[in-house]
Every structure is written in structure tokens, then in C-alpha cells.
Amino acid sequence: MVYLDEFRINPTCSVSELMERVRKDFNIKVSPSQLYRARRKALTKLRGSVTEQFAKWWDYCKGR
Structure with a gap:
């Protein structure tokens, strides 16, 4: 991704x-909807999906 x-x-x-x-x-010229989708994909790639985040959270809680 170019702007990651x-x-x-x-x-x-x-x-x-x-x-x-x-x-x-x-x-x-790029439509706003294309940019919303691209932004969402980039942020998901950076942060991980919600499922991945909860899996990390559960792993963290088990280790305590």
C-alpha cells in the first residue's frame, strides 16, 4: 500500500x-468511497482485525 x-x-x-x-x-481524482475503503484496509492491516485484537487480549489475560 502506497500510504501505509x-x-x-x-x-x-x-x-x-x-x-x-x-x-x-x-x-x-478518486471517489470518497474508494478512499474510505482504502483507509479502512490500511488501518486494519496496521492494527489487526477485531478478532486478532481480542485473541491477543485473551492471551494477555491468561498470562496474568
Whole structure:
């Protein structure tokens, strides 16, 4: 993913900021829905899925 490191640094980046960045970098117009999906995929990749997070939490609780 092209902007994965940027989401790691700034996970609250707005869709409008991202839209402007893509337009500037690639000179294309991307729909907000495409950017919402891309943002969600990037954040899931960075944070892991909800299932993975709960599995880590249960493992942590068992170890205490």
C-alpha cells in the first residue's frame, strides 16, 4: 500500500486530506468511497482485525 506509513504516523488522516494527496501525487481524482475503503484496509492491516485484537487480549489475560 502506497500510504501505509502515513496512516501509521497519522491514523486520523481525513478522507479529504487523502483525496488531495492522491490528486497531487498521481494527478487523478478518486471517489470518497474508494478512499474510505482504502483507509479502512490500511488501518486494519496496521492494527489487526477485531478478532486478532481480542485473541491477543485473551492471551494477555491468561498470562496474568
